Amino acid sequence: xxxxxxxxxxxxxxxxxxxxxxxxxxxxxxxxxxxxxxxxxxxxxxxxxxxxxxxxxxxxxxxxxxxxxxxxxxxxxxxxxxxxxxxxxxxxxxxxxxxxxxxxxxxxxxxxxxxxxxxxxxxxxxxxxxxxxxxxxxxxxxxxxxxxxxxxxxxxxxxxxxxxxxxxxxxxxxx
Numbered sequence: 001x002x003x004x005x006x007x008x009x010x011x012x013x014x015x016x017x018x019x020x021x022x023x024x025x026x027x028x029x030x031x032x033x034x035x036x037x038x039x040x041x042x043x044x045x046x047x048x049x050x051x052x053x054x055x056x057x058x059x060x061x062x063x064x065x066x067x068x069x070x071x072x073x074x075x076x077x078x079x080x081x082x083x084x085x086x087x088x089x090x091x092x093x094x095x096x097x098x099x100x101x102x103x104x105x106x107x108x109x110x111x112x113x114x115x116x117x118x119x120x121x122x123x124x125x126x127x128x129x130x131x132x133x134x135x136x137x138x139x140x141x142x143x144x145x146x147x148x149x150x151x152x153x154x155x156x157x158x159x160x161x162x163x164x165x166x167x168x169x170x171x172x173x174x175x
Contacts, residue, residue, distance in 0.1 A: 004049075004131070004154075004164040006144055008042060013146055016157050020150045026139040029168050032116070035126040035142070037081055042142050043126060046165045047114035049158055055102060058109040059152070066158045071108070075101040079127040087117055087127035099128045107135045110151050114164055131164060 004015040006022060008029035013022040027040035035043040052068035053075075078085045080096035090098055101108050112131035121127070126142060134145035144164065146154070 001161040006166040008168050020146055023134050023140050023145040025142040037124045040141055043116055044166050044168055046163050047116045048163045050113040050115050053111040055109040071101045077128045081123040086123050087121035105135045107132050109133055
């Protein structure tokens with residue numbers, strides 16, 4: 001197992017030979033136990049890589065060792081704590097709050113699904129914590145994001161069993 005190390009305080013991500021800037025949530029990082037839906041906080045902890053979603057026509061086909069699939073129109077992710085499918089993939093349209101996995105911007109052209117609050121999901125404890133593309137150098141809603149070229153170089157290095165470790169200081173930056 002390899003770790004994608006995120007130093008939330010320095011806004012740096014390190015994996016293999018890569019060391020790159022990253023974005024985190026607009027509210028900074030917080031203890032996973034304190035994470036709440038919609039708070040804009042990136043949860044500190046170790047989150048397994050569950051799989052990858054790629055948007056056809058926006059990213060090139062590539063050989064990946066981790067499970068992956070192309071997104072389709074109507075793919076979404078439930079972020080409504082009252083939904084029985086909370087923090088799970090869903091089909092759109094849906095009568096409750098969701099993330100559209102085929103956004104107008106490029107953020108979700110590549111989505112690495114992280115295993116935060118998913119075994120099983122606890123309603124309101126945070127959903128859709130992804131590792132995705134950084135758009136316009138903006139903070140995220142709680143995810144970790146990197147530049148497109150960095151993501152496309154890093155993706156082929158991911159292996160089953162890898163995880164992202166989000167920390168809040170310099171020790172988080174050392175593998």
